[in-house]
Amino acid sequence: QKEVEQNSGPLSVPEGAIASLNCTYSDRGSQSFFWYRQYSGKSPELIMSIYSNGDKEDGRFTAQLNKASQYVSLLIRDSQPSDSATYLCAVNDGYGQNFVFGPGTRLSVLP
Amino acid sequence: EAQVTQNPRYLITVTGKKLTVTCSQNMNHEYMSWYRQDPGLGLRQIYYSMNVEVTDKGDVPEGYKVSRKEKRNFPLILESPSPNQTSLYFCASSSPKGYEQYFGPGTRLTVT
Numbered sequence: 001q002k003e004v005e006q007n008s009g010p011l012s013v014p015e016g017a018i019a020s021l022n023c024t025y026s027d028r029g030s031q032s033f034f035w036y037r038q039y040s041g042k043s044p045e046l047i048m049s050i051y052s053n054g055d056k057e058d059g060r061f062t063a064q065l066n067k068a069s070q071y072v073s074l075l076i077r078d079s080q081p082s083d084s085a086t087y088l089c090a091v092n093d094g095y096g097q098n099f100v101f102g103p104g105t106r107l108s109v110l111p
Numbered sequence: 112e113a114q115v116t117q118n119p120r121y122l123i124t125v126t127g128k129k130l131t132v133t134c135s136q137n138m139n140h141e142y143m144s145w146y147r148q149d150p151g152l153g154l155r156q157i158y159y160s161m162n163v164e165v166t167d168k169g170d171v172p173e174g175y176k177v178s179r180k181e182k183r184n185f186p187l188i189l190e191s192p193s194p195n196q197t198s199l200y201f202c203a204s205s206s207p208k209g210y211e212q213y214f215g216p217g218t219r220l221t222v223t
Binding site: 008032034042043044045046049088090092094096097098099100101102103104 | 142144146151152153154155156159160161167169170201205210211212213214215216217
C-alpha cells in the first residue's frame with residue numbers, strides 16, 4: 001500500500017514568517033510530486049509540481065525534493081493570512097494517473 | 112473559461128437508491144479521475160481514466176462504477192449506495208503533458 005504522510009497540524013506561523021510543510025512517501029518508484037492548496041469548503045488547487053531532486057521556486061513558494069530520503073517539502077516565504085489553508089501533498093509514479101494524496105497539513109498564518 | 116463541472120453539488124439519498132454524479136471538463140484533457148475526501152483520510156482515488164473507454168481502479172473502487180464514453184465526461188455511478196459512501200467527492204482532469212490536475216467544485220453526498 002503506497003502511503004503519503006504529512007503532519008496534520010495545525011501549523012501556526014506569524015505573518016511574514018516562513019512556513020515549512022513536510023511530506024514523506026513510501027513508494028520509491030514515485031516520480032512526480034505535487035502540492036495543492038485547499039481552502040475550507042473549496043476544491044484543491046495546484047500550487048507547485050516538482051519532478052527532480054533539488055529546489056523549485058515559484059514566487060513565494062519553494063518545493064524541495066529528496067528522492068533518496070523520500071521526502072518533499074514546501075516552503076512559503078513571507079506568509080500571509082491568505083495562505084491559511086490545508087496543504088495537500090500528492091505523489092504519482094510517473095506512468096499513469098494513479099495519485100496518492102497525504103491527509104494534508106492545516107496552516108494558519110496569524111496577523 | 113477552463114473548468115471542471117460536477118452535478119449535483121449536494122445530494123441526500125437513501126441506502127440502495129442508484130445515483131449518478133456527473134463530471135464534465137472543457138479543456139480537452141485525456142485524463143480524468145474521481146476522488147473521495149473524508150476527514151483525517153485526505154483525498155483517495157476511486158477510479159481514473161486515461162482516455163475514452165479506458166478506465167482503471169484507484170485505491171478505493173469498491174461500490175463505485177465509472178464510464179468514459181466521451182472525452183469530456185466521466186460520470187461516477189453508485190449502484191447501491193450505503194452510508195459508508197457518505198463523503199465529499201471530487202472529479203479532476205489533467206493533460207498528458209504533465210500530471211497537474213484541475214479539480215471540480217465537489218459533490219457532497221449523504222446516504223442515510
